[in-house]
Amino acid sequence: MLFSTITTALLFAASATAAALPRPAKPQYAPARNLNKIAKLFPQSALQAPGDLDLKYVVLGIGTQNYTCGSDESAAPGTTGAFATLYDIGTKLNDEAYAKWKIPSITPLALSLYEVAPGLVDMSLRLQGYEHITGHHFFADVEGANTPTFAFDKLSTPFPMTQVAKISNVSAPSYACPGKNGLPAVDWLYLQHKTGITQGGINTVYRVETAGGNKPATCKGMPATWEVKYAAQCKYTRNTHAARIVH
Numbered sequence: 511m512l513f514s515t516i517t518t519a520l521l522f523a524a525s526a527t528a529a530a531l532p533r534p535a536k537p538q539y540a541p542a543r544n545l546n547k548i549a550k551l552f553p554q555s556a557l558q559a560p561g562d563l564d565l566k567y568v569v570l571g572i573g574t575q576n577y578t579c580g581s582d583e584s585a586a587p588g589t590t591g592a593f594a595t596l597y598d599i600g601t602k603l604n605d606e607a608y609a610k611w612k613i614p615s616i617t618p619l620a621l622s623l624y625e626v627a628p629g630l631v632d633m634s635l636r637l638q639g640y641e642h643i644t645g646h647h648f649f650a651d652v653e654g655a656n657t658p659t660f661a662f663d664k665l666s667t668p669f670p671m672t673q674v675a676k677i678s679n680v681s682a683p684s685y686a687c688p689g690k691n692g693l694p695a696v697d698w699l700y701l702q703h704k705t706g707i708t709q710g711g712i713n714t715v716y717r718v719e720t721a722g723g724n725k726p727a728t729c730k731g732m733p734a735t736w737e738v739k740y741a742a743q744c745k746y747t748r749n750t751h752a753a754r755i756v757h
């Protein structure tokens with residue numbers, strides 16, 4: 511009862527202030543539409559080039575890769591999935607003077623802070639102006655298959671989303687930041703929509719500028735399930751016929 515009274519009083523106060531001081535509504539956040547400037551700054555790799563696709567989004571993914579092991583110590587660990595929060599970094603980077611130098615440094619910095627405390631990396635990204643979380647990366651069941659999914663669920667509906675399969679991979683470059691477990695950063699990937707949902711103008715993802723996230727070659731000494739923290743940038747691209755993503 512007391513709670514509802516206080517709530518009502520606050521609501522009245524808020525509307526009274528709004529009436530006295532009319533202000534234009536805060537513009538809703540929307541990612542940049544043109545990332546042509548930073549599209550040229552991403553490092554070349556042996557992954558198939560995006561060709562005539564336009565770069566649509568660049569996000570920083572921060573989270574975990576999840577692995578499993580059975581009783582066979584000589585077997586390679588299985589990959590059960592990954593979960594990452596996706597921050598829009600492309601919108602601001604596209605207009606930054608230091609973009610070329612920030613592209614290779616954002617992920618290792620993010621991972622090093624994330625290893626200390628997840629709240630620290632969030633604060634650091636916000637202080638640098640990358641405060642918009644656009645969505646999430648996770649694995650979802652598509653007709654019985656555990657499928658990598660990128661969903662920009664913080665954007666307006668129908669939000670951009672794609673469920674992908676790996677087309678190709680290359681080792682992360684020698685400068686890439688290893689994980690806390692000492693293993694080299696996870697591969698760079700070229701992923702494309704194959705099954706499940708694709709909507710909102712994205713169907714291709716590049717996972718690049720990776721840091722951490724890797725598993726050992728075998729299950730020797732490993733638990734049944736574990737997680738390895740990682741960070742990566744994803745780029746999403748499209749052309750006039752189709753949309754693509756780069757992670």
Ligand SMILES: *[C@@H]1O[C@H](CO)[C@@H](O)[C@H](O)[C@H]1NC(C)=O
Nearest residue numbers: 574576590591592593649737
């Ligand atoms: C991976 O680990 C995270 C963090 O514990 C968890 O939320 C997520 O459900 C796991 N995903 C899979 C596919 O196992």
Ligand SMILES: *[C@@H]1O[C@H](CO)[C@@H](O)[C@H](O)[C@H]1NC(C)=O
Nearest residue numbers: 556678679680681682697698
């Ligand atoms: C691509 O990934 C596979 C499976 O993890 C691995 O065996 C192979 O060495 C990788 N290829 C390159 C070029 O890194």
